[in-house]
Amino acid sequence: MKKNTIVSAPRTLQKAQTGIRGLDEITGGGLPAGRPTLLSGGSGCGKTLLAMEFLVRGATEFGEPGVFVAFEETTAELTQNVASLGFDLQALIARKKLVLDYVFVDRAEYQETGEYDLEGLFIRLGYAIDAIQAKRVVLDTIEVLFSALPNQALVRAELLRLFRWLKEKGVTVIMTGERGESTLTRFGLEEYVSDCVISLDHRVVDQVTTRRIRVVKYRGTTHGTNEYPFLIEKDGISIWPVTSVQIEHTASRERILTGIERLDTMLGGKGYYRGSSILVSGTAGTGKTSVAATFADAACRRGERCLYFSFEESSSEIMRNMNSIGFDLPKWVKRGRLQFHTVRPFTYGLEMHLARTIKFITEFSPEVVIIDTISALDTTGNALEIKAAIMRLMDFLKQRGITVMLTDLTIGSALERTDAAISSLVDTWLALRDLESNGERNRCLHLLKSRGMASSNQVREFVITDYGIHFADVYIGPGGMLTGSARVQQEGRERAERVGLNEEAERQQLALECKRAALEAQIAGLRAEFSSEEAIITRTASMDKQREASLALDEAAMGRSRKGDAVKNNGLRIRPILTGGKSS
C-alpha cells in the first residue's frame, strides 16, 4: 500500500492522488487535498463510477479510507454497478476501508412543521467518517437535497455550512452534480464552493459517442485545460492524455531491417531507423498491407513485439492473406510477439481511437506499431483534426522509441495527394503505385523520402510472390519504363539478342576455322605437287647421268674395238661426235 497519498509541493496546494490512470496527469497530481471537488456532467457520463474509483483507489492504493454518501442509488445497487469494474465493495466495507451510506430523501415524506436545519446529515456523515477515519468523501448527488426539501434558501445555507465543516475535517470531497442548462450544476451552488471542477461529457458526433473529461477550474494550480477522452473498461476508468507538445525525443541511430532485402539496400543498406515513422501510401491493391505484414514479420523474427492496428481487415483475414504470400503470422501471435487490434473506424470518435491506441501501446509495450490504414480514420474527423491526432500519436511513439508504420490509401492517380497532411510528419515515405501498360497493372515502389540516410532514387518493381515480397529492377530503355510482362518480355528479348550475338560470333569463328582448314589443305596439296615434281626432276637427272655413263662405256668399247686412242675425259663431252656416232 502506497503511503504517499498527498503529493507535497512547497507553498502550493497539496493534492490527493486519485489513482485513476491519466487523471492525476491532467490535474497535475490529483484533486485538492482536504477540499471539495465538483464532478459535473449529464446523466450516464460516468460521474458515480469515477467518484467510486476515487474512493476505492484511495482505500486500496493510498491508505485513505472513504465514505460514499449515495442520494440516488441504494448500497446494493451501487455495489452491483461497480462490480463490473472489478471493485469489490463488500470486501472493502468488511475491512473498514469504505462506508456506503444511502441517504433516502423523498419529498413526500417531509411535512415541515417549523424551522429546521440539516444537522442530521452532518451527524451521519461525521459518524461515518469517524468510524473508519475516512480521508475521502463522495456526495452523490447532493442536489437531490434541493429538490427534496422545499426551503431552498435553507438548503443552500446548510450546504455552505457542510462544506466548511468538511474542510475543517480535512477530508477530500468529491460531489457530483447534474449539469444544468447553461451552468455546471442545476442549482449553481456546488461550483462556487468547489476548489476544483471537473466536467464529464458524453457526446454524440455523427452517431459516435465519446466520453470526455475536462478540468474546468482548479484553484491555485496549473492543469491541463483540454478535453480528454476517457474509457470505462473492466479495470476502471482511464484517461489517455497526449499532452506533450514538445519535440524532445532522442533520435536513435540504430537501424532495423524492413524484411525486404532490396528495400534495405534502397535505404542505404540498413533499413529504417529505430523509432522513426514510415508511411506506406498507395492506391487500393498496391500491397500496402503486404509491406506492413512483412515489416511485422521481420520485427517478430528479431524477437521484438509488434502491435498491429487494423481498421479494415480482421486479424484472421490478415493472417490468412499473408499466409498466401508465405508469412506465418499466427506463430508470432501464439508466441505473444504479435498482437492485432481490429476495430471499425466508425466505432469510436477520433479521440477515442487515439486514447485506445495509446492504451494498448502502453499495455503491450511493442517495439513496432503498425496502423493499417490511417485513411480509415477519415470518417472520424476533418483533415486538420486527424493530422493533429496523428501528430500526437507519433510524438507519443517517438518518445518511447517505437517504430511506427502507417499505411495510407490514396485514391486515384495522384501519387502524393492524401499524404500532404501527414507526409511532412513521417521520416520515411514509401509510395506504392500501379503502373498500367499492355493491359496489365504492375506494382512499383518509389522511395519518396527517407530522412537521415543515403537512399536510392530508383523505382523498383514490386513483385508479391509465394515467398514474400521481392523487388525487381524496372527496365528503363528507349521505350520508357517497362514493368511486369513487358519487362519480362524485354528481358527475354535482350537475352535472345545476347544469344544471337553469341551464335554469330561462333559461326564466324567456325567459318574462320573452315577457311583455315581449307587453306591448309590447299597448302598441303601444293606441297605434294611440288614434291612430286621435284621427285620427277631428280629421277630424270639421274637417268641422264646413267645414260651418259653407259654411252661413255659404249664409246670406250667401240674405241677398243677400233683400237682408237683413249680420249681424255675432261668433263666436256663432244656431243656432236657422240650424236653423230650414235645417229650414224
Added chain:
Amino acid sequence: MKVPAESGEAKLVAVEPAEWDLLLYGAGLRHREHLCQAHPAGQSRMRSSTLGKSPQFARGDQILAVPAMVRMQSELICKIIGNLSNRANVVIGLDLCRRAAAPRGAGKEGAHAG
C-alpha cells in the same frame, strides 16, 4: 410561538387508534404539549434522541433535517421535520389527525408516506 392560523379553516379530526410511538430527534421536548393539544384524545409514548450521542439512529431512520419526529409502528411510518411550531402540520404530518372533509370537493389529505 405562533399558533397555526389554519385551525379555523379546516377542522382536524383525530385518526384512530389514538396510540402512537413517537421518536423525536434533535432539539429538546419543548413542543410536546402542542402535540397533546392537537390530539387530546391520544396517548403517546414519546422518546427523544439527541443524535450526537447515538448517531447511528440517524442512519437507520434516514434523518437529515433536525429537529425531526418519526412515528413508529414496528417500523417507521411518518416523519416530520422542523421545530413543531406549526401544530397542524405536526399532527397531519404524523398522521395523527386528518383535515375534516370540506363541504365541497375532495378534502385535502394529510401528507404522509405510505
